[in-house]
Amino acid sequence: MTPDGTNDSSTVVYFYDGTLEGFFSAVFDAYTGKDRPDIITVSENYQSRIDQIIHHVQTREDKYERVYDGIIKHIGPVGYHKVRTVFLSPSPDKDTILFRYLEYGFKVGKKIHVDISHELVNPVERLKKETWFEMHRMKMFARFAQMDNGVYFSKINPKCNVLPLVMEHFARRFNVQPFVIYDENHRILGLYDMKSWYLQYVDDDFEVPDCAEDDLRYQRLWKSFYDSIAIEERVNHDLRRNFMPKRFWSNLTEMSFIDPKDTIGHLGLSDSSSGSVVAHDELLPPEQRALPEQDASLF
Amino acid sequence: MDLQDKLALLTSAAKYDVACTSSGVDRSAQGGALGDAQSCGICHSFSADGRCIALLKILMTNECVYDCQYCVNRASNEDAVRTTLTPQELAELTIEFYRRNYIEGLFLSSGVIKCPDYAMERMCMAISLLRNEYRFRGYIHAKAIPGASSESIDRMALLADRMSVNIELPSQEGLKLLAPDKHKHSILEPMKHIRDGIKENKSDLVKYRSAPKFSPAGQATQMIIGATPDTDFQVLRLTSSLYRSFELKRVFFSAYVPVSTSELLPRNNAVPFLREHRLYQADWLLRFYQFDVNEIINESDPYLDPYLDPKCNWAMNNLDRFPLEVNKAEYEMLLRVPGIGVTGARRIVRARRTQNLTFEHLKKLRIVLKRAQYFITCGGTFAADTPFAHDAIYEKLTTDSSKQRGFREVMQARSAFEQLALFDDTAMLPHREDVQKSLTGQL
Numbered sequence: 208m209t210p211d212g213t214n215d216s217s218t219v220v221y222f223y224d225g226t227l228e229g230f231f232s233a234v235f236d237a238y239t240g241k242d243r244p245d246i247i248t249v250s251e252n253y254q255s256r257i258d259q260i261i262h263h264v265q266t267r268e269d270k271y272e273r274v275y276d277g278i279i280k281h282i283g284p285v286g287y288h289k290v291r292t293v294f295l296s297p298s299p300d301k302d303t304i305l306f307r308y309l310e311y312g313f314k315v316g317k318k319i320h321v322d323i324s325h326e327l328v329n330p331v332e333r334l335k336k337e338t339w340f341e342m343h344r345m346k347m348f349a350r351f352a353q354m355d356n357g358v359y360f361s362k363i364n365p366k367c368n369v370l371p372l373v374m375e376h377f378a379r380r381f382n383v384q385p386f387v388i389y390d391e392n393h394r395i396l397g398l399y400d401m402k403s404w405y406l407q408y409v410d411d412d413f414e415v416p417d418c419a420e421d422d423l424r425y426q427r428l429w430k431s432f433y434d435s436i437a438i439e440e441r442v443n444h445d446l447r448r449n450f451m452p453k454r455f456w457s458n459l460t461e462m463s464f465i466d467p468k469d470t471i472g473h474l475g476l477s478d479s480s481s482g483s484v485v486a487h488d489e490l491l492p493p494e495q496r497a498l499p500e501q502d503a504s505l506f
Numbered sequence: 507m508d509l510q511d512k513l514a515l516l517t518s519a520a521k522y523d524v525a526c527t528s529s530g531v532d533r534s535a536q537g538g539a540l541g542d543a544q545s546c547g548i549c550h551s552f553s554a555d556g557r558c559i560a561l562l563k564i565l566m567t568n569e570c571v572y573d574c575q576y577c578v579n580r581a582s583n584e585d586a587v588r589t590t591l592t593p594q595e596l597a598e599l600t601i602e603f604y605r606r607n608y609i610e611g612l613f614l615s616s617g618v619i620k621c622p623d624y625a626m627e628r629m630c631m632a633i634s635l636l637r638n639e640y641r642f643r644g645y646i647h648a649k650a651i652p653g654a655s656s657e658s659i660d661r662m663a664l665l666a667d668r669m670s671v672n673i674e675l676p677s678q679e680g681l682k683l684l685a686p687d688k689h690k691h692s693i694l695e696p697m698k699h700i701r702d703g704i705k706e707n708k709s710d711l712v713k714y715r716s717a718p719k720f721s722p723a724g725q726a727t728q729m730i731i732g733a734t735p736d737t738d739f740q741v742l743r744l745t746s747s748l749y750r751s752f753e754l755k756r757v758f759f760s761a762y763v764p765v766s767t768s769e770l771l772p773r774n775n776a777v778p779f780l781r782e783h784r785l786y787q788a789d790w791l792l793r794f795y796q797f798d799v800n801e802i803i804n805e806s807d808p809y810l811d812p813y814l815d816p817k818c819n820w821a822m823n824n825l826d827r828f829p830l831e832v833n834k835a836e837y838e839m840l841l842r843v844p845g846i847g848v849t850g851a852r853r854i855v856r857a858r859r860t861q862n863l864t865f866e867h868l869k870k871l872r873i874v875l876k877r878a879q880y881f882i883t884c885g886g887t888f889a890a891d892t893p894f895a896h897d898a899i900y901e902k903l904t905t906d907s908s909k910q911r912g913f914r915e916v917m918q919a920r921s922a923f924e925q926l927a928l929f930d931d932t933a934m935l936p937h938r939e940d941v942q943k944s945l946t947g948q949l
């Protein structure tokens with residue numbers, strides 16, 4: 208049977224609600240008498256066919272805990288962390304891939320972490336790497352601006368749904384300041400109130416709040432630092448883009464204003480959606496505005 | 507001068523400093539205190555030159571009584587606008603940048619304002635504000651000033667995560683000529699002091715865990731490449747002895763960028779980037795690949811090959827030890843295959859326990875075969891499309907167009923030396939027949 212179930216008349220498909228609890232409940236069902244799923248997926252992403260056997264998974268805390276314990280026991284906290292990371296991947300096959308990985312892990316135990324070229328393990332390792340990297344980029348590129356009420360606000364646009372992991376990181380590091388991170392791609396807010404953090408979906412009319420007047424001072428200082436630190440003789444735009452892909456620029460304070468020639472599409476973006484968190488160069492007197500960047504031909 | 511201008515000025519003055527890693531220390535977050543440090547380090551941005559920005563890299567002041575010829579801040583540079591940050595300004599900048607996730611921490615150096623100890627004292631005041639008043643737990647790298655007393659070094663090392671003293675130039679003659687206020691002694695003494703402090707601290711930490719940490723991420727140094735006629739051989743021999751006798755964590759190289767009009771310096775605009783790059787590659791071999799400096803370079807041929815990276819170069823000079831059978835070779839030899847890194851070598855060793863490896867397996871293990879293929883066999887098969895012979899392999903390895911581009915840089919750097927009237931002994935310059943050849947397009 209193929210993973211996408213295209214050539215078989217009795218494909219078993221599990222639908223669940225898209226939460227980690229729901230996914231673990233699906234794994235639980237698979238191990239407690241239900242038909243083994245060929246596909247596990249979130250119902251809204253999937254067009255089922257008449258000849259498929261459909262099972263709707265009920266999300267329950269106790270199922271989640273049983274599977275959680277099983278994972279810790281068989282493949283350890285490392286394994287749990289992997290599963291959790293891959294679960295945040297945007298890949299539509301990730302649930303099925305994870306299920307097979309877990310099946311295999313329950314059989315072979317911790318050896319699964321060494322066996323990275325195995326066909327059931329490799330896809331998980333690959334997705335883990337991708338997701339981990341996207342999470343790491345958020346740790347690098349998230350920029351906060353303080354609002355009038357003292358809360359720090361950041362807007363990010365990750366490909367993967369990594370906000371939970373990102374919140375964990377910042378809740379430790381910035382435990383002395385309340386902050387909000389808005390994932391504009393997945394339309395989720397992460398809120399930290401100096402005690403704990405939680406997630407919340409945003410309404411359609413959510414607007415990015417303005418930052419405090421005082422914050423502009425630090426944005427300007429940062430921009431000025433950023434411009435001063437580059438060595439002209441070494442200007443290398445390709446290299447920079449490699450490390451810091453353009454899709455992040457609209458949310459980067461230091462990149463929000465650069466030579467329009469360089470970034471027509473980008474400026475459109477920051478005008479419409481980034482509000483006051485970025486792009487304040489136009490407020491500066493002309494002599495303080497960012498200079499057009501050095502031509503790469505200098506090099 | 508307002509803070510914005512000070513920041514711009516003191517940042518530009520610090521930008522040639524290369525060490526901007528924030529790695530080497532793990533300090534977990536603590537409730538009620540701002541920040542943490544992660545040993546892997548986090549970059550936060552990349553400047554227009556593609557270099558990583560992790561730390562607020564800045565000078566406390568650009569007022570300096572020393573007169574290093576290669577430096578914009580030198581006392582004799584009358585064009586320089588001088589300014590100094592107060593410890594409070596500096597601490598505030600660091601904290602406010604950190605809170606906005608612009609940076610991982612601070613990288614502080616300073617011009618020698620009044621005298622080394624006075625400058626050290628001001629730096630310590632700023633760092634102490636950060637650590638004690640703001641309870642800042644992020645990363646701090648501080649640069650000790652040559653000639654500083656051991657007392658002020660102790661004080662700084664207890665506050666910072668990493669210390670460094672710049673060695674500046676690879677030879678004593680270079681120092682005498684270009685940095686007349688700095689002496690071998692005034693640089694090496696602080697280094698020794700830091701080394702001993704770290705050692706002593708380690709044994710204290712074993713005895714009482716609460717002992718304050720002394721430069722826990724170790725110490726580093728930096729030297730300028732291309733301002734003096736020192737050869738790669740001299741640079742690497744010094745580097746290797748610094749790792750051995752001073753237990754440094756890193757030696758950084760900085761290609762000399764002409765910022766000074768001093769008569770004593772090369773006037774050409776070419777910056778020896780390729781040379782710097784090759785030196786870093788050689789440095790990796792010393793640190794991670796168990797190479798001895800004599801295997802990489804020797805006195806009779808004192809420059810690294812511009813066409814081949816040092817690892818390829820070693821392999822080409824030792825072709826009789828190849829091709830290597832991947833399924834049998836020792837780990838130490840696998841490490842020496844061009845294109846196979848530490849992770850790759852480990853993966854191979856682990857994977858071959860359970861099966862006989864083929865080239866397919868290597869691909870799955872994400873081993874890049876581009877260069878490695880000329881030096882290995884898998885189950886007896888040699889997969890490259892060339893015979894296993896020196897000239898054929900050399901040709902393959904050097905036809906890469908980027909090598910050609912890099913080569914031009916080397917030539918520019920070389921002509922920079924030739925213009926250096928002071929050292930007109932051109933025998934010191936790299937003379938390679940293939941250099942000539944490639945200029946006429948014969949390579």
Ligand code: SF4
Binds near residue numbers: 574616
């Ligand atoms: S000591 Fe030398 S290198 Fe350092 S700031 Fe002064 S002149 Fe420049």
